[in-house]
Amino acid sequence: MATRSKVSASANGQPRASKKPARADLIPTEWGEAGAIERLRKMMLIRAFEEKAEELFSLGRVHGTMHLSIGQEASAVGAASALRVGDYLLNTHRGHGHCLAWFGSDEKLMMAEFMGKESGYCRGRGGSMHIANVDANNLGANGIVAGGLPISVGVGLSIKQRATDQVCLSVFGDGGANTGAFHESVNMASIWQLPVIYLCENNQYAMSMPMKKAFNIPQVSDRAKGYGIPGVTVDGNDIVAVYRVFQDAVARARAGQGPTLIEALTYRWRGHSKSDKQAYRTRDEVKEWQAQDPIRRFGRVLKLSDAEFDGHRVWADQRINEAVAFSEASAEPKIDQILEGIFA
Amino acid sequence: MRELTYVEAIREALNQAMAADPRVFLIGEDVGVYGGAFGASAGLHQQYGAGRVVDTPISEAGIAGACVGAALTGMRPVGEIQFMDFITISMEQLVLQAAKIRYMFGGKATVPMVLRTPGGSGTGAAAQHSESLENWFVHIPGLKVVMPSTPYDAKGLLLSAIDDDNPVIFVEHKLLYKTKGPVPEEPYRIPLTQTDVKRVGQHLTVVATSMMVPRALQAAEQLAAEGIELEVVDPRTLSPLDDAPIIRSVIKTGRLMVVHEAHRNGGFGGEIVGRVAESEAFDYLEAPIKRLCGLDVPIPYNRTLEAAAVPQVADIVREAKALVK
Secondary structure, three states: OOOOOOEOOOOOOEEEEEOOOHHHOOOOOOHHHHHHHHHHHHHHHHHHHHHHHHHHHOOOOOOOOOOOOOOHHHHHHHHHOOOOOOOOOOOOOOHHHHHHHOOOOOOOHHHOOOHOOOOOOOOOOOOOHOOOEEEEOOOOOOOOOHHHHHHHHHHHHHHHHHHHOOOOOEEEEEHHHOOHHHHHHHHHHHHHHOOEEEEEEEEEEEEEHHHHHHHHOOOHHHHHHOOOOOEEEEEEOHHHHHHHHHHHHHHHHHOOOOHHHHEOOOOOOOOOOOOOOOOOOHHHHHHHOOOOOOOHHHHHHOOOOOHHHHHHHHHHHHHHHHHHHHHHHOOOOOHOOOOOOOOO | OOOEEEHHHHHHHHHHHHHHOOOOEEEEHHHHHHHOOOOOOOOHHHEEEEEEEEEOOOOHHEEEEEEOOOOHOEEEEEEOOOOOHHHHHHHHHHHHOOOOOHHOOOOOOOOEEEEEEEEEEOOOOOOEEEEEEHHHOOOOOOOOOOOOOOOOHHHHHHHHHOOOOOOOEEEOOOOOOOEEEEEEEEEEEOOOOEEEEEEOOEEEEEEEEEHHHHHHHHHHHHOOOOOOEEEEEEEOOEOOOOHHHHHHHHHHHEEEEEEEEEEEEOOOHHHHHHHHHOOOOHHOOOOOEEEEEEOOOOOOOOOOHHHOOOOOHHHHHHHHHHHHO
């Protein structure tokens, strides 16, 4: 049976909490104080990485484009918090956050990849849209919207055939939910009860197409019913809320009870990519969502003083500056190795 | 030696691969109880169960993606796309995911998957069930393309394809399924990227693929009676291509004809011709090169038109005579 959401989208698409739990409910006891701070710092590390990425681009020190997840950090860190080493990740083009939140991730290797260096996760061949860390079962970001969804069926089948209790986190956006790949993938995972958790990060826009114009239903998670799996919509800017719904989904998946569709309501603060003039939305709308900043919200939950909060951000900036220094000191790939790695 | 049909040889390869390696499994539409639309997996469901012979919904993108994901995580999937025409639905997963993942990830991932699919016309199934799309995949770095023409090659190449750590598009032919030939019972491997000379001759090199190989051999029989000896060369693996035997053959015969069923425009024949033209064999050519291919037309339904759309034995005989005279 489909579970109903604790949070629903209001008419303007803003998340609206149906109840405000007391503080004791907010920080999971299993995190502890240190674990909670660690997660705050992880979100700050993602934010710092992406702000630096943006800066490097505007200074002309990297080329190409990038898809920033600034404003969506709680979804990545909340999801990973409910998973464990050995689980699998299939990520999106807006995937810096999930990659950094994943197990064993190293922001130095990520930044080096972003800067196209041989020391990067993918030897500079992949770049922002294709960062993977296969050794850690991070099966990569994907330049194709919903491109990872069919692959997650195979990962789920593989887990089932190998009879392990791993799970696969398969991330996509509201745009991806309208592809045929979404339908084929979720249906196959459902009929075979595969341990796949479908995370739809609904950041309200598929490039310029607003969610309200691209769906004739109020919530993406409503689609779960059509596949006979649980669907839940959650405030994606609340790291604890994301973690809680993931805990349920992960428990079901590990127990062989099949996939779950989780819709995390969030917002992309930046444009779709670097070419986006953002003519399709207002500054006021962006400001309203920025008031829901997942990092500041969690800082308030933790009752941090401004100085404490800023101190953690200084830590994150320091780590990212070191990653940039590492990357700049790293070698460029060699042209005579351009054909390496096509075939095994 | 014992004789098997082409489809029996494929089934035996699948069976032997599954028996030898628990990571190998089959996935596709109607591959289970039905046994596959052309019977390639008949009996394997009963033998290995639904867990290893996986029937899917009509979801060709999902089938291809399932192969990619399973291959990335330690399995060795063998997918089936029921008709090669339907592989168009799988293209994103094959071209943008399977082919590129290893390279995009800096050579740190492997995608050991095989996607089998029957191509070709001659069954009266018309334009959407008769495509020969192999060259689409030849064009993509990171994919291997295999196209056997005999039962012996089908078994040996399929076992090698399953062993291979790369994505392999394995193109069968509907009209070859019932053809018979000698096939050893034990498992054996024919290396990928190994062109085979199917008949030795000194007057004209005929490079043929898939169903065109037996037609070229039939034509060679007829022409031999008239004193014209064709050398029939079968690439077997279209990509990566072993072109050295082709070039050697053209140096010997001084003449080249390429025969394939796929449309001429942008077809594999152009690649063969290009490689020969760029090679030392160019200086040995004594006649213009000929491409004898499928017409650039959707395969028509009418029996006569269908046959006229792709090269037949008589066409090969006629064109060969014209080149050799």
